[in-house]
Amino acid sequence: xxxxxxxxxxxxxxxxxxxxxxxxxxxxxLARVSHxxxxxxxxxxxxxxxxxxxxxxxxxxxxxxxASAVARSLATSRTSTIGVVVTSISDPFxxxxxxxxxxxxxxQNYSVFLANCxxxxxxxxxxxxxxEDRRVDGIIVTASRVGALYGSVLERMxxxxxxxxxxxxxxxxxxxxxxxxxxxxDAVSVLIKMGHRHIAYxxxxxGYGSDSERxxxxxAALGEADIAFQPELVVHGDGGxxxxxxxxxxxxxxxxxxxxxxxxNDRTAIGALKAIRAHGLxxxxxxxxxxxxxxPLAQYVxxxxxxxxxxxxxxGRLAMQVLLKLMxxxxxxxxxxxxxxxxxxxxxAAPKEKTACNYSSVxxxxxxKRMASSSSRSAAGN
Amino acid sequence: xxxxxxxxxxxxxxxxxxxxxxxxxxxxxLARVSHxxxxxxxxxxxxxxxxxxxxxxxxxxxxxxxASAVARSLATSRTSTIGVVVTSISDPFxxxxxxxxxxxxxxQNYSVFLANCxxxxxxxxxxxxxxEDRRVDGIIVTASRVGALYGSVLERMxxxxxxxxxxxxxxxxxxxxxxxxxxxxDAVSVLIKMGHRHIAYxxxxxGYGSDSERxxxxxAALGEADIAFQPELVVHGDGGxxxxxxxxxxxxxxxxxxxxxxxxNDRTAIGALKAIRAHGLxxxxxxxxxxxxxxPLAQYVxxxxxxxxxxxxxxGRLAMQVLLKLMxxxxxxxxxxxxxxxxxxxxxAAPKEKTACNYSSVxxxxxxKRMASSSSRSAAGN
DNA sequence: TCGCATTCTGCACACGTGTGCACGATTGTA
DNA sequence: TACAATCGTGCACACGTGTGCAGAATGCGA
Numbered sequence: 044x045x046x047x048x049x050x051x052x053x054x055x056x057x058x059x060x061x062x063x064x065x066x067x068x069x070x071x072x073l074a075r076v077s078h079x080x081x082x083x084x085x086x087x088x089x090x091x092x093x094x095x096x097x098x099x100x101x102x103x104x105x106x107x108x109x110a111s112a113v114a115r116s117l118a119t120s121r122t123s124t125i126g127v128v129v130t131s132i133s134d135p136f137x138x139x140x141x142x143x144x145x146x147x148x149x150x151q152n153y154s155v156f157l158a159n160c161x162x163x164x165x166x167x168x169x170x171x172x173x174x175e176d177r178r179v180d181g182i183i184v185t186a187s188r189v190g191a192l193y194g195s196v197l198e199r200m201x202x203x204x205x206x207x208x209x210x211x212x213x214x215x216x217x218x219x220x221x222x223x224x225x226x227x228x229d230a231v232s233v234l235i236k237m238g239h240r241h242i243a244y245x246x247x248x249x250g251y252g253s254d255s256e257r258x259x260x261x262x263a264a265l266g267e268a269d270i271a272f273q274p275e276l277v278v279h280g281d282g283g284x285x286x287x288x289x290x291x292x293x294x295x296x297x298x299x300x301x302x303x304x305x306x307x308n309d310r311t312a313i314g315a316l317k318a319i320r321a322h323g324l325x326x327x328x329x330x331x332x333x334x335x336x337x338x339p340l341a342q343y344v345x346x347x348x349x350x351x352x353x354x355x356x357x358x359g360r361l362a363m364q365v366l367l368k369l370m371x372x373x374x375x376x377x378x379x380x381x382x383x384x385x386x387x388x389x390x391x392a393a394p395k396e397k398t399a400c401n402y403s404s405v406x407x408x409x410x411x412k413r414m415a416s417s418s419s420r421s422a423a424g425n
Numbered sequence: 426x427x428x429x430x431x432x433x434x435x436x437x438x439x440x441x442x443x444x445x446x447x448x449x450x451x452x453x454x455l456a457r458v459s460h461x462x463x464x465x466x467x468x469x470x471x472x473x474x475x476x477x478x479x480x481x482x483x484x485x486x487x488x489x490x491x492a493s494a495v496a497r498s499l500a501t502s503r504t505s506t507i508g509v510v511v512t513s514i515s516d517p518f519x520x521x522x523x524x525x526x527x528x529x530x531x532x533q534n535y536s537v538f539l540a541n542c543x544x545x546x547x548x549x550x551x552x553x554x555x556x557e558d559r560r561v562d563g564i565i566v567t568a569s570r571v572g573a574l575y576g577s578v579l580e581r582m583x584x585x586x587x588x589x590x591x592x593x594x595x596x597x598x599x600x601x602x603x604x605x606x607x608x609x610x611d612a613v614s615v616l617i618k619m620g621h622r623h624i625a626y627x628x629x630x631x632g633y634g635s636d637s638e639r640x641x642x643x644x645a646a647l648g649e650a651d652i653a654f655q656p657e658l659v660v661h662g663d664g665g666x667x668x669x670x671x672x673x674x675x676x677x678x679x680x681x682x683x684x685x686x687x688x689x690n691d692r693t694a695i696g697a698l699k700a701i702r703a704h705g706l707x708x709x710x711x712x713x714x715x716x717x718x719x720x721p722l723a724q725y726v727x728x729x730x731x732x733x734x735x736x737x738x739x740x741g742r743l744a745m746q747v748l749l750k751l752m753x754x755x756x757x758x759x760x761x762x763x764x765x766x767x768x769x770x771x772x773x774a775a776p777k778e779k780t781a782c783n784y785s786s787v788x789x790x791x792x793x794k795r796m797a798s799s800s801s802r803s804a805a806g807n
Numbered sequence: 808t809c810g811c812a813t814t815c816t817g818c819a820c821a822c823g824t825g826t827g828c829a830c831g832a833t834t835g836t837a
Numbered sequence: 838t839a840c841a842a843t844c845g846t847g848c849a850c851a852c853g854t855g856t857g858c859a860g861a862a863t864g865c866g867a
Contacts, residue, residue, distance in 0.1 A: 066853060067854065076816075077817045078853085080816060082856085109554065111853055112558040113559070114822090115853080117821095118854045133517070138517075138520045156537065177494045340725070340726075343695050343699065344722075344726060345702070468825085474844080493822090495822090501852085
């Protein structure tokens with residue numbers, strides 16, 4: 044009756060049998076039940092007798108059995124796996140977002156495939172193909188320019204996709220994004236309230252949508268304060284520190300340098316800071332500086348950087364939560380916008396007296412208080 | 426003969442059939458061959474007629490077929506997948522290493538599961554179990570304290586493992602590590618050559634092996650220069666900026682503050698920098714500062730930080746290469762040690778005249794030259 | 808004691824791909 | 838023309854797990 048006790052015919056030698064991983068059938072043999080019952084017992088099915096189930100679980104535990112997710116995936120056509128494609132893991136912004144994604148994923152017993160594309164289209168394609176081969180249940184794309192490339196491939200895959208701070212918003216996908224416009228407008232407004240009227244914007248020529256939204260916020264703040272827009276105060280870098288240096292140098296060597304600069308991101312701001320210092324000027328005494336992102340290093344540069352904080356970790360979790368809903372078949376909010384938060388540190392102050400105009404609405408006393416504290420304060424959002 | 430053309434019995438309706446992913450059998454039906462032939466054709470087996478193969482490949486291409494890696498894994502019992510467990514992706518050091526691992530992995534058509542454990546033992550266990558379930562072909566553990574936890578689980582898994590800058594070197598595993606001792610000794614020696622004789626060490630009390638190796642290097646440099654060791658000049662932080670602030674403050678408030686400080690890592694050094702500034706002192710005029718790691722931000726703090734560069738990206742690639750060898754069944758070098766490289770920036774200089782002794786061997790001219798340039802120079806070499 | 812409901816278990820097949828082996832078709836040689 | 842060698846193809850099974858369905862075992866009421 045239990046002739047399964049014999050060595051199965053496909054195993055040539057006992058040694059070979061010992062080499063093989065312990066499978067559900069081995070447990071079944073030990074427990075003297077069928078593999079079906081083992082499967083059900085381990086998945087806590089109510090169909091199996093509690094005593095039998097307990098016995099099976101114990102045997103499985105003792106023999107160190109772990110069910111193969113590979114085989115299960117094949118049987119259920121679900122892998123409990125997602126793919127995350129990023130531009131570069133080395134980018135601190137991305138790292139923080141991935142951390143949030145992974146936290147949420149592990150809590151729901153999902154595993155994440157991580158791949159960085161380095162903005163290389165060929166590699167992007169390879170990654171997406173690989174994700175398709177591995178039958179991931181969903182995909183999150185972070186801070187990438189999702190172009191024509193994805194379109195065709197992703198169309199075919201019919202897999203839920205969530206974009207995070209993507210540059211090219213596309214119709215078919217859900218997304219989580221920072222409120223670029225509002226956050227930028229508020230940040231520049233604060234500079235204006237401090238008394239600045241000669242404010243520059245250093246953008247990112249590879250920033251696409253994000254860049255134009257932040258630029259629009261800058262324009263809106265100027266408009267609300269009836270400050271005439273000066274095209275020569277808008278320069279574009281490459282999104283990194285080097286680009287910030289170049290752009291800032293250009294501004295400083297212009298006819299009338301700004302008293303404050305709003306930057307596309309922190310890395311650009313840090314480059315700008317270096318350029319300002321190289322010109323023998325001081326931040327914030329001569330020029331105020333505002334960044335975007337609130338990278339970990341923002342508070343450790345000298346002076347600590349005033350910047351718009353993105354809730355990076357939270358945004359990662361949010362993206363994963365949306366993806367989980369989509370993978371479960373229920374529908375989720377299409378486009379989630381997250382509020383930024385202006386963090387006032389020591390790189391901003393009222394302009395110097397000689398250049399300051401009488402529009403300043405920030406009393407000296409309060410200004411001093413702000414600058415003394417390096418702790419963060421919310422200015423832009425809930 | 427080709428009755429496969431009919432709808433298979435398990436498909437109830439044509440609509441359901443349309444919903445299913447295209448499989449190898451679909452291609453077989455279209456090409457009027459068996460699925461075996463399709464499998465062989467797509468894997469470029471020499472067994473199949475070139476013309477037939479070409480036809481099959483074309484049909485597969487047209488219908489957008491992609492073979493399921495899940496099914497293949499089950500059949501071949503290889504997943505072409507590795508697991509990477511890190512302490513925290515947000516750590517810039519880790520991020521760079523992971524980037525290197527992933528570069529090498531993608532080049533060899535491997536995918537990587539990334540998981541961060543946040544130094545939480547429970548989560549570590551969950552991660553390793555998850556990797557086992559998914560039948561990863563290998564595992565890389567980065568900068569973790571591999572303790573008893575892993576031992577038992579990993580023992581059972583019989584999967585190749587490579588440790589990278591791990592704290593507890595264990596016997597059964599291969600590893601890639603920075604030459605902590607040599608790099609530290611050389612860095613401190615350079616400080617001594619500049620004229621410093623009162624040099625402190627700020628360690629990391631969670632650094633375990635790495636910390637004691639770097640500490641040993643510090644002691645060795647002092648010994649070689651016949652400088653008496655002063656226990657009160659050794660303090661330990663927590664490996665982060667906060668710990669650096671505390672430790673440095675302690676040193677500054679001691680009876681005889683050091684003229685130079687060698688820090689366990691860059692983050693500690695940046696905290697120390699902040700503390701020094703808070704005490705109204707200047708770097709490097711009053712105190713020289715040396716870090717370890719060469720994080721991206723190291724060159725953007727003020728002053729740019731002299732530090733020991735770890736070839737992070739390269740170390741990641743190296744670890745993956747070792748793992749690939751192990752997974753292929755061949756054996757690889759057990760313990761690879763990588764040389765660090767001292768990068769001289771502007772946080773180091775000869776001590777002030779009043780405290781400087783006549784042992785200084787760095788002429789003023791050369792010192793000036795060094796400080797003017799922020800470009801990196803190798804001092805510790807390969 | 809019989810019939811029926813309930814509870815559990817096992818059979819058999821599915822998931823999609825790889826591969827050893829047998830066999831048919833074709834070609835070459837005696 | 839007969840036979841052997843070579844080449845290409847398909848059959849059948851394996852990989853490890855999930856699950857619909859049939860049926861065995863048990864309990865319960867009449």
